[in-house]
Structure formats: C-alpha cells, structure tokens
Amino acid sequence: SYELTQPSSVSVSPGQTARITCTGDVVAKKFTRWFQQKPGQAPIVLIYRDSERPSGIPDRFSGSSSGTTVTLTISEAQVEDEADYYCYSAAENNIWVFGGGTKLTVL
Amino acid sequence: EVKLVESGGGFVQPGGSLRLSCAASGFTFSGYWMTWVRQAPGKGLEWVANIKYDGSEKYYVDSVKGRFTISRDNAENSLYLQVDNLRAEDTAVYSCARGRDIDFWGQGTLVSVSS
Numbered sequence: 236s237y238e239l240t241q242p243s244s245v246s247v248s249p250g251q252t253a254r255i256t257c258t259g260d261v262v263a264k265k266f267t268r269w270f271q272q273k274p275g276q277a278p279i280v281l282i283y284r285d286s287e288r289p290s291g292i293p294d295r296f297s298g299s300s301s302g303t304t305v306t307l308t309i310s311e312a313q314v315e316d317e318a319d320y321y322c323y324s325a326a327e328n329n330i331w332v333f334g335g336g337t338k339l340t341v342l
Numbered sequence: 343e344v345k346l347v348e349s350g351g352g353f354v355q356p357g358g359s360l361r362l363s364c365a366a367s368g369f370t371f372s373g374y375w376m377t378w379v380r381q382a383p384g385k386g387l388e389w390v391a392n393i394k395y396d397g398s399e400k401y402y403v404d405s406v407k408g409r410f411t412i413s414r415d416n417a418e419n420s421l422y423l424q425v426d427n428l429r430a431e432d433t434a435v436y437s438c439a440r441g442r443d444i445d446f447w448g449q450g451t452l453v454s455v456s457s
Contacts, residue, residue: 268443277437277447278387321387323444329401331442336386
C-alpha cells in the first residue's frame with residue numbers, strides 16, 4: 236500500500252519525550268524523512284534517511300526505524316516544538332507519499 | 343541562498359485552468375529533480391508530481407493524472423505546473439520543492455476553485 240499512517244495528534248508536557256510514529260509497507264523498503272511545519276511557514280527537514288539529522292537541527296530530534304514503522308522522537312520537548320509533523324517516503328513506481336500529519340501539542 | 347518563489351495562483355471556476363510557476367535561485371537548478379506539493383486549507387501535505395532534472399521523466403499522483411502537467415525550463419531556472427479541468431478538491435496552496443526527497447520548499451501559491 237502507498238499509505239503512511241500517523242497519529243493525528245500527540246500531546247506532552249514540556250520536558251517530556253514525544254514519539255510520533257509513521258507506519259506503512261513502504262517504510263520497510265525505502266528511507267523516510269520527517270518534516271516540521273509551523274503555522275504559516277514552509278516545512279523544514281528534521282530527519283532524513285530514517286535517522287540522519289541535518290546541520291542546525293537540535294539533537295533532541297532523532298529518528299529510528301523498525302520494520303514497517305519509523306519513529307520521530309523529540310526528547311525534552313519544548314513549547315517551541317509545537318507544530319505539525321509529517322513523514323515522507325518513496326512508494327512504488329516513482330510515486331512519493333506523505334503521512335497524514337501529526338499535530339504536536341506541548342503544554 | 344536557496345530560493346523558490348511560486349506564482350500564478352488565483353481564483354478559478356470548476357473546469358478552469360491555471361499555469362503555476364516556480365522561480366529557483368541559489369543553486370544549480372538543472373542538477374535537481376523538482377517536486378510540486380499541495381496543501382488544502384486545514385489539511386495535510388499531498389505529493390502532486392515530480393520531474394527529472396532534464397525533464398525526461400515525470401510522475402503524478404493518480405488524482406491529477408491527465409489534468410496536470412509538470413514541466414521545466416532549465417535555461418530560465420523555472421518549474422511549471424499546468425493545472426487544467428480544475429475541481430473544487432484541487433483548492434490548495436501549491437508549493438514547489440527541491441529534489442525528489444525534498445530538502446527545501448517555497449512558500450507556495452494559493453489556487454482556489456469555486457463557482
């Protein structure tokens with residue numbers, strides 16, 4: 236299937252660890268990246284190749300992969316981390332797909 | 343500095359057409375695949391189409407096949423999306439992005455389809 240499934244929302248208190256999952260057959264075969272989108276802004280890359288972090292991204296953001304699930308972990312979540320998070324991966328036949336997005340609330 | 347600036351959006355009736363443009367600067371445009379992504383109001387991101395660096399390969403999401411056409415002009419550092427036979431469900435902000443795996447996005451241009 237070409238679908239990537241994410242929880243619609245995750246809520247944590249400041250300083251706690253937030254975990255956002257992304258599940259789909261494609262993630263077992265292809266690398267996944269994670270984007271963060273804040274209101275009115277273009278998304279930015281948080282994680283690429285399942286677990287690599289671009290320069291400038293705080294190390295409290297990390298990624299992991301196991302079977303058909305990839306996970307974005309935000310350690311010691313801060314209020315400024317409130318945003319929508321999307322996973323993204325290549326599906327079959329050169330088609331790419333986004334997960335449905337997860338709204339992270341930190342309060 | 344990498345820049346992607348979209349234009350060409352607007353209000354159009356169902357069945358209408360628009361040509362969206364994306365002006366790229368700050369990188370070697372001809373060396374990258376390019377992608378169009380859209381986001382309906384209050385909804386998530388949707389991959390729409392991408393095009394190989396030389397224009398020789400193009401791929402589309404099923405819902406736009408036969409109605410949208412992606413193209414590029416490497417001499418002008420520009421990416422295009424011709425959107426025809428528009429439907430209400432095509433209403434969205436359309437953004438261009440660098441790469442198939444996407445490492446940089448523009449701010450987008452709004453397409454609103456309504457009678």
